[in-house]
Amino acid sequence: MESAVKRIGVLTSGGDAPGMNAAIRAVVRTAMKNSIECVGIRRGWAGLIAGDICPMNSGSVSRIINRGGTILYTARSDEFRTPEGQKKAANTCKLLGLDGIVAIGGDGTFRGAQDLSRFGVSVVGVPGTIDNDIVCTDYTIGFDTAANTAVECIDRLRDTMQSHERCSVVEVMGRHAGYLALYVGVAVGATAVLVPEHQYDFEKHVAEKIRAARLGGKTNFMIVVAEGAASAMDVGKEIKEHLGLDPRVTILGHIQRGGSPTAKDRVLATRMGYEAVRVLAEGMTNRVICVRDDQIVNVDIDEGLAMKKTLNAEEFEVMTVMTGV
Numbered sequence: 001m002e003s004a005v006k007r008i009g010v011l012t013s014g015g016d017a018p019g020m021n022a023a024i025r026a027v028v029r030t031a032m033k034n035s036i037e038c039v040g041i042r043r044g045w046a047g048l049i050a051g052d053i054c055p056m057n058s059g060s061v062s063r064i065i066n067r068g069g070t071i072l073y074t075a076r077s078d079e080f081r082t083p084e085g086q087k088k089a090a091n092t093c094k095l096l097g098l099d100g101i102v103a104i105g106g107d108g109t110f111r112g113a114q115d116l117s118r119f120g121v122s123v124v125g126v127p128g129t130i131d132n133d134i135v136c137t138d139y140t141i142g143f144d145t146a147a148n149t150a151v152e153c154i155d156r157l158r159d160t161m162q163s164h165e166r167c168s169v170v171e172v173m174g175r176h177a178g179y180l181a182l183y184v185g186v187a188v189g190a191t192a193v194l195v196p197e198h199q200y201d202f203e204k205h206v207a208e209k210i211r212a213a214r215l216g217g218k219t220n221f222m223i224v225v226a227e228g229a230a231s232a233m234d235v236g237k238e239i240k241e242h243l244g245l246d247p248r249v250t251i252l253g254h255i256q257r258g259g260s261p262t263a264k265d266r267v268l269a270t271r272m273g274y275e276a277v278r279v280l281a282e283g284m285t286n287r288v289i290c291v292r293d294d295q296i297v298n299v300d301i302d303e304g305l306a307m308k309k310t311l312n313a314e315e316f317e318v319m320t321v322m323t324g325v
């Protein structure tokens with residue numbers, strides 16, 4: 001089939017996520033198979049504005065499928081949020097003869113892609129963020145690895161908390177989204193889980209859960225807090241003040257974003273990267289690659305971003321029943 005694009009760019013933007021490299025590799029290799037030239041754009045949208053490019057070929061993506069982070073670097077760019085910045089980025093595309101851009105990132109990255117498409121550049125988004133907060137897709141690259149890393153860390157904390165009969169407050173990532181906290185909280189058998197989607201109430205969400213666990217015979221407690229729900233330090237202070245316990249607070253932070261991607265992240269990233277190039281080759285634009293019921297599909301970016309994602313109600317209910325007991 002004759003491809004609708006001759007030369008494309010690939011970039012990673014926003015917070016990095018394990019599996020982004022596998023997606024870059026799939027984009028480059030699929031492009032090559034279809035005789036499409038592929039140019040790497042370093043440092044996300046900032047790099048597109050600056051024309052920060054590197055040539056890509058089969059060799060440049062060798063031995064990266066197993067590596068965390070992103071070989072193209074990533075950045076957050078305030079300039080790209082402005083029409084002037086977007087115009088500069090579109091001019092780079094014109095100068096380099098880029099017909100299309102594959103943007104691997106989160107919701108912010110896709111809003112940027114939406115804007116760039118208004119300048120006549122074809123864009124396709126590949127969801128890569130540990131937050132799993134992109135409305136139109138069941139899954140975003142990096143979530144599985146980050147969740148498993150957090151679970152491993154919390155299991156270690158649990159050993160020492162059990163020995164000392166202590167309370168642990170652990171902060172996981174998620175400024176605006178509680179998917180990671182909820183999933184990890186269920187996986188570690190947390191005493192309580194705090195998510196930004198629900199207004200924090202110390203008495204109801206923490207004190208009552210700890211009390212129920214203590215009445216059930218437990219002498220150690222694990223509180224999982226999404227960073228956007230409450231400050232783990234503050235939760236720790238409240239536990240000390242109101243319940244008389246002496247909690248230990250751990251902020252997992254960027255540990256969660258690193259490490260070798262799980263098989264799930266590598267495979268989905270590869271399938272999504274392949275689909276992104278296929279979509280551009282077919283002449284489509286303004287699409288997000290999504291996974292729905294384990295099928296890789298593409299969705300209009302405007303429609304995708306307009307959808308409202310909520311926490312999985314069944315998973316939340318399960319967490320509510322499992323905590324505090």
Ligand SMILES: Nc1ncnc2c1ncn2[C@@H]1O[C@H](COP(=O)(O)OP(=O)(O)O)[C@@H](O)[C@H]1O
Pocket residue numbers: 013014015045075076077078079080081082105106107108109110111112113115128129
């Ligand atoms: N509403 C927007 N319009 C244009 N560009 C945006 C918008 N939101 C974010 N961006 C661009 O995308 C970048 C990445 O977004 P960010 O929200 O930080 O990460 P993520 O893509 O992982 O959600 C931002 O630094 C900015 O350059």
Ligand SMILES: O=P(O)(O)OC[C@H]1O[C@](O)(COP(=O)(O)O)[C@@H](O)[C@@H]1O
Pocket residue numbers: 014015016105106107108128129130131173174175176227257
């Ligand atoms: O790396 P930074 O700039 O400290 O950002 C931290 C944020 O990035 C994330 O890890 C991922 O968010 P994005 O994918 O939207 O960039 C959030 O969970 C966290 O709140």
Ligand SMILES: [Mg+2]
Pocket residue numbers: 014106107108129131
């Ligand atoms: Mg985001």
